[in-house]
Amino acid sequence: MTGTAAAPFTADDYRARMERAVTAAADAGLAGLLVAPGPDLVWLTGYAPTAVTERLTLLVLTPDRDPVLVVPALEAPDAAKAAGASALTLRDWTDGKDPYAATAALLDARGRYGISDTTWALHLLALQRALPDSGYASLTDALPMLRAVKDAAELGLLAAAGAAADRAFEEIRTMRFAGRRETEVGADLADLLRRFGHSQVDFTIVGSGPNGANPHHEVGDRVIEPGDMVVLDFGGLKDGYGSDTTRTVHVGEPTEEERRVHDIVRAAQEAGFAAVRPGAACQDVDRAARAVITDAGYGEYFIHRTGHGIGVTTHEPPYMIEGEEQPLVPGMCFSVEPGIYLPGRFGVRIEDIVTVTGDGGRRLNNTTREMVIVD
Numbered sequence: 001m002t003g004t005a006a007a008p009f010t011a012d013d014y015r016a017r018m019e020r021a022v023t024a025a026a027d028a029g030l031a032g033l034l035v036a037p038g039p040d041l042v043w044l045t046g047y048a049p050t051a052v053t054e055r056l057t058l059l060v061l062t063p064d065r066d067p068v069l070v071v072p073a074l075e076a077p078d079a080a081k082a083a084g085a086s087a088l089t090l091r092d093w094t095d096g097k098d099p100y101a102a103t104a105a106l107l108d109a110r111g112r113y114g115i116s117d118t119t120w121a122l123h124l125l126a127l128q129r130a131l132p133d134s135g136y137a138s139l140t141d142a143l144p145m146l147r148a149v150k151d152a153a154e155l156g157l158l159a160a161a162g163a164a165a166d167r168a169f170e171e172i173r174t175m176r177f178a179g180r181r182e183t184e185v186g187a188d189l190a191d192l193l194r195r196f197g198h199s200q201v202d203f204t205i206v207g208s209g210p211n212g213a214n215p216h217h218e219v220g221d222r223v224i225e226p227g228d229m230v231v232l233d234f235g236g237l238k239d240g241y242g243s244d245t246t247r248t249v250h251v252g253e254p255t256e257e258e259r260r261v262h263d264i265v266r267a268a269q270e271a272g273f274a275a276v277r278p279g280a281a282c283q284d285v286d287r288a289a290r291a292v293i294t295d296a297g298y299g300e301y302f303i304h305r306t307g308h309g310i311g312v313t314t315h316e317p318p319y320m321i322e323g324e325e326q327p328l329v330p331g332m333c334f335s336v337e338p339g340i341y342l343p344g345r346f347g348v349r350i351e352d353i354v355t356v357t358g359d360g361g362r363r364l365n366n367t368t369r370e371m372v373i374v375d
Helices: 011-027 039-045 073-079 099-104 121-130 152-172 182-195 209-213 256-274 282-295
Strands: 032-035 058-061 068-072 089-093 112-115 135-138 200-208 229-238 245-251 307-309 316-320 333-336 339-342 346-349 352-356 361-363 372-374
Touching: 011 032, 011 039, 011 058, 032 039, 039 058, 068 073, 068 099, 073 089, 089 099, 099 121, 121 135, 152 182, 152 229, 152 245, 152 352, 182 200, 182 229, 200 209, 209 229, 209 339, 209 346, 229 346, 245 256, 245 346, 256 282, 256 333, 256 339, 256 346, 256 352, 282 316, 282 333, 316 333
Parallel strands: 032 112, 068 089, 112 135, 245 372
Antiparallel strands: 032 058, 058 068, 200 229, 229 245, 307 316, 307 333, 333 352, 339 346, 352 361
């Protein structure tokens, strides 16, 4: 993710996000937020440095002053072009100066701050030396829901990204699989995502036959054979927002067992989706999907959480997993992706991105969830 965020947001939008973040930090008992380059900085300001180096770039959000972006002088012109720049004060520093002393002057020496997960240890340790009585908490731990609830514009971008991924699937299912390597099919998927508007491809998993039993296999040199089940999981960023979808296809006619396992996963995915409604806990989605697979006798082969949030990254809070009691709120977006993985044989996963509505959920992926037969 480089340059400024490609999304239709104004300086006022970014100002409102920063104000919301400061309020959320105060409610969490924090003196403020410190945000390094990464998805949080993009979401809050629209700025992503063209190269993340050892030079300190840090957004300082506190209730007692306007937002300040500490930035290397040689990168200040790029920062000034960001969509949210007019809502910021840029404080640049030159090589040979101490950026940590300048940053420390903006902070409460005894304050406890939320700090973005992407902050380099180099920078955090230097701040701790400059302010030995200060404290820090991971932003994901302290404010896990900061980016979780999307506004109408964000939902539109996520829906467009999902539709683009759907178009990629509709194209790939018409191509030949048998006799080709997983790497070749993966390259086709990446090309299709870019053709349909993605600027960044984050992953193209092509798990054929026994490789499909590894949920994060990605791609390998295995030649896809007739009779293979093939897990296709792919996504990336379009206009700054993520897509992520999975469909499992079969090369030629499946066996009765393969159809049964696919039908179980499809029923589990439907149960997980049906559990989405305002006020339900994140874990309720996981429980609903997992119960179907467990009741069918395959519980030990569902080896990952049911879902993850999505937004300016393809994986972010909230997570659909047992023990996560965070209630669902309209505007949250996340995957529902149960699976069954039979070691040494095959795997099946079906995944849609879902958003919480006022009275339930809405899928952002709409290709068939029935088994697709490919050549």
